[in-house]
Amino acid sequence: MHEHASHLQLEALLRGLLYLGSFGLLGVGLFSRWIGPERSREQPRRLWGMLWASALLVAGSSLYFAYHTAQMIGSAEFFWPYLLQTQQGNYLLLRLALGAGLLALGPGGTGPLQRLLHAVLGLGFLLTLSMTAHAGAKGGLALVGDLAHLAASVSWGGSLLALLLCWDSRPATQQALQRFSKLSLLAVGLFVGTGLLLGLTHAGDLRPTILSQHDYGRVLLNKGVLVALILGLAGINRWVLLPRAQRGGSLKSLEPMVLLEALLLVTVLITTGTLATTAPPEPKQQPAVQAPSNSGLKVQATLPEGLLSGWLEPDRLGLLHLTLELRDASGQPLPDAPSLTLIAIQKGTPPIRMPVLPNPEGNYHAVLPLPQGGAWKVRLEFAGRVLEYGLELPQ
Structure with missing residues (x-):
């Protein structure tokens, strides 16, 4: 952190x-x-x-x-x-x-x-x-x-x-x-x-x-x-x-x-x-989590803390954008949401790790630069729990 x-x-x-x-x-x-x-x-x-x-x-x-x-x-x-x-x-x-x-x-x-x-x-x-x-x-x-x-x-x-x-x-x-x-x-x-x-x-x-x-x-x-x-x-x-x-x-x-x-x-x-270098706020008139382009992946998982949902999306600058929100059963933000670790893995290269802290509304935002395109595995680690996704970046 x-x-x-x-x-x-x-x-x-x-x-x-x-x-x-x-x-x-x-x-x-x-x-x-x-x-x-x-x-x-x-x-x-x-x-x-x-x-x-x-x-x-x-x-x-x-x-x-x-x-x-x-x-x-x-x-x-x-x-x-x-x-x-x-x-x-x-x-x-x-x-x-x-x-x-x-x-x-x-x-x-x-x-x-x-x-x-x-x-x-x-x-x-x-x-x-x-x-x-x-x-x-x-x-x-x-x-x-x-x-x-x-x-x-x-x-x-x-x-x-x-x-x-x-x-x-x-x-x-x-x-x-x-x-x-x-x-x-x-x-x-x-x-x-x-x-x-x-x-x-x-x-x-x-x-x-x-x-x-x-x-x-x-x-x-x-x-x-x-x-x-x-x-x-x-x-x-x-x-x-x-x-x-x-x-x-x-x-x-x-x-x-x-x-x-x-x-x-x-x-x-x-x-x-x-x-x-400060992330702008999300527009209030739109949902907190935006739908990505065709190259993005939807993230959704039920955790003991609540429902995690959002997107993993690469952009044209070679950056991987993480946008997530964590809500309780009633849909309210969690004031004490846990931190997570974003990990990107590609065969033949060392893993790329970045700790991500939630904001007071239980939202996670991070931008991780990836050195090259191709097939990547993206992991999200929550206090020992692991969510893993496959992602293909343009060369």
């Missing part, structure tokens, strides 16, 4: 660090090509340093996540099968390749071809983030909305981090700040709009009284408060302090407020990492 909870905490931290590295990696290119090309020519070493640090952060957090996942599903021997034989691992490798392309472009080059190439590589990079988050499992409008949300937040937040790195009172910085201010108005509007859409898509209801009833909603509320603080601070910077600084001819008085805005942004990224 503790091992599973620790895995989720580490996954949230790694996701937050991945977002931070992504903002820096893409923000340098945006700043140097659209926001502050004059300033980037004056401070190329700072931007190169930020670019390399961000690329290493992206690579380190991604690869360590793959290594830790391999350990969770059996041993470090699953590291390369996870990367090469699962769609989630393939997206991770694609992300690293696109990140290397962004690093090779560097902070220079403002020609049309360089700008186009940076935009293509950047959107592809962000797509790999969306495809390995909740939006990737849903697809459709949720995926488009998540990609737009990431693009807006990177345009705003990534450019802010690069601007702060090159901050001084030179005319080139004032020009960059004016362009950033105009861009942020558009980016913030898209960021808030797509954020509300994604919140409604994943949570189903955005009323605080409803959100506070589940883990995903509570994290979403925390992120909303932080975003509101950033928006309020950005508004003060944009409409109060910036005009005052421009009239005085110096940006020195504005620097502490921009730094505070950047620090709040980093906090939001860590919170977003937690949100991306």
